[in-house]
Amino acid sequence: MDFSIGELARRTQVKVPTIRYYEQIGLLAPPPRTEGQQRRYDKKSIARLAFIRHARELGFNIEAIRALLSLQDNPDQSCNVADRIASARLAEVEDRIASLSALRTELQRMLEECACGRVAECRVIETLADNSHRHGRLAES
Template sequence: MLSIGKLSGLTGVKVPTIRYYEQIGLLPKPERNEGGQRIYNNTSRERLNFIRHARELGFPLEDIRELLALSDSPDQSCDAIDAIAKRQLAEVEHRLVRLNALYKELERMVAQCTCGTVQTCRVIQVLGDHGLCVADHQKIMSHDIDQ
C-alpha cells in the first residue's frame, strides 16, 4: 500500500532509482492501481533496503543481483554468499591501500607548494615528472588507474 514516493522516503532510495532497479530486473514489477501507478508492499520495501545497504557497502549491482537470488533459496549452503562478500572485502582493501598511497603523495605535493608563481609550482612539477614521486610509487601505482 505504498506509492513509489512513500517507498522512496522510507528507504532513502530516490524515485527514479527505484524505477531504474525495476527496469534492470533487480526489483520485481509491482502491482499498479487503476490509474497505472505503482503500489508497493513491505516485501518490496525489505528488498529495496537490502539493495540499498549492499550498495552502501560498495557491492556492484551484479553482485547484489546474485546475492538476492541466493537469499531466495534459504536452504542452500552460504558458501557462495561468503565468496562474494570476501571478494568485495578484498576489493575494498585494495582500494584502501591505493587511496592511502594517493593521499600521502597528494599531501606531500601540497605541502611542498610555497605558492609562488606557476613556474616554480611544486604541484605542477610533480605532476609533470613522475620521477619526483616517492620511490615505491611504481609498485603501487603502475598498472591500474582506479579511484
C-alpha cells in the same frame, strides 16, 4: 497496507527514478498497478529495497546484489557463495584503501613542498610534470 512509489522512496531513502531503474533491470519484481497504471508496493518491497540499498552502500555491484538476493530467496543453499561475494568485495575495498593511501602520501608531499610562490617554481605542477616517477595504475575514484 499498500502505497505509492513516492512513499516507498521516503521509507527506504532510495530515489523514485532509482526504484524504477531497479525494476527495469530486474532487481525488483514489477509490482501490481492501480487502474491508472501507478505502482503499488507493500511491506515486503520495503525489506527488499532496504536490502539492495544496504548492499549498494557496501559497494556491491548490481550483479553481486542479484546473486545475494537470489541466495536470500533460497535459504536452504550453502552460504559459501555469499561468503565468496563478500570476501571479494572486502578484497576490493582493501586494495582501494591501499592505493588511495599511496595517493594521499604523494599529494601530501606535493603540497608540503610547495612554497606557494609563482607557478614557475610550484612543486605541485613540477611533480605532475616530472616524468621520472613510478607508473602505477590509474586511480579510479
